[in-house]
Amino acid sequence: MTVQGAERTVLGRAADIMAAFNDGRQVLSLGDLCERTRLPKSTLHRLADQLCGVGWIERDPGGYRVGLRMFELGNLAATGSRLQEAALPHLQALSARTGMAAQLGVLDRAEVVYLERVTAGPLRLPTRRGGRKPAHCTALGKALSAFDDDAVDGVLDAPMPRRTERTITDPLQLRSELQQVRELGVAFDRGEGYEGLGCVAVPVHDGDRVVAAVSVTGPLGQLRWAALAEAVQGTAAAVRNANRRVGVPGQRRTQPSLCQ
Structure with a gap:
């Protein structure tokens, strides 16, 4: 599920997290994200907090979902x-x-x-x-x-x-x-x-x-x-x-x- 060829930089890891939301499931738990990104749980938790801060993902009772900011950017690209x-x-x-x-x-x-x-x-x-x-x-x-x-x-x-x-x-x-x-x-x-x-x-x-x-x-x-x-x-x-x-x-x- 990881982004092919992406270095394990902060940007590459963030890209791995966003790429995990690509099979139609709207909500992924922290465990799901760990399995799909193969990132350490502590690293994943820290990056998830940062992505929540910029609106790329949002917290959900079941874990995390893609945030409204990504929806806005995606619609700009589509438009x-x-x-x-x-x-x-x-x-x-x-x-x-x-x-x-x-x-x-x-x-x-x-x-x-x-x-x-x-x-x-x-x-x-x-x-x-x-x-x-x-x-x-x-x-x-x-x-x-x-x-x-x-x-x-x-x-x-x-x-x-x-x-x-x-x-x-x-x-x-x-x-x-x-x-x-x-x-x-x-x-x-x-x-x-x-x-x-x-x-x-x-x-x-x-x-x-x-x-x-x-x-x-x-x-x-x-x-x-x-x-x-x-x-x-x-x-x-x-x-x-x-x-x-x-x-x-x-x-x-x-x-x-x-x-x-």
């Missing part, structure tokens, strides 16, 4: 993302058309970072805006990494934990899957990340680079794969055109009704 702003109306249209959740993600090393998410109806997803998921078991991750050899190597070299019985954990099999994504221009997740959920994703290109990917997610039994792939391809093209109109340079961070 400042012209790519996100360009994509939002098209994601809303895709979600309304399919009755499913539409998402926009980027690749950071071997993880997908969710820039935006639009849901429809009662569907609830285990993802959130600003959250992260491993690239190997998500359609977004496959679409984001398949078109860049360095990104492919980064995903294959990273741990590939099994999330469901359908998760691809063999590097050779995943490499073959990513080659198919490159050939087809569409990535699929057939219950590999979460039981009962499927996903279709398409990359958003800026010239010869992939700067983001768009996906639609819903219950496996309601997915019409070909129709959804066509819809997501149209949305990715619309996001690409909107992105160009607002003049976003596009940066890739490397490891450097269609329902039944």
Whole structure:
């Protein structure tokens, strides 16, 4: 859970603490933080007090939670993302058309970072805006990494934990899957990340680079794969055109009704 490559300075340790709040759990006990950061309890307690003082985390009856100051800063970052702003109306249209959740993600090393998410109806997803998921078991991750050899190597070299019985954990099999994504221009997740959920994703290109990917997610039994792939391809093209109109340079961070 620690920040890769961060020196064990005060700043690096503080970053480790903040990175511990990345799996959707809103409250972590001191013991949870110790386990996730591997910091001595005395050091962790002192740094937690300092982070509380600046509003990065807050005390809770069950331990600690992310503070309002981080929420404010995070929203400033999200609001400042012209790519996100360009994509939002098209994601809303895709979600309304399919009755499913539409998402926009980027690749950071071997993880997908969710820039935006639009849901429809009662569907609830285990993802959130600003959250992260491993690239190997998500359609977004496959679409984001398949078109860049360095990104492919980064995903294959990273741990590939099994999330469901359908998760691809063999590097050779995943490499073959990513080659198919490159050939087809569409990535699929057939219950590999979460039981009962499927996903279709398409990359958003800026010239010869992939700067983001768009996906639609819903219950496996309601997915019409070909129709959804066509819809997501149209949305990715619309996001690409909107992105160009607002003049976003596009940066890739490397490891450097269609329902039944």
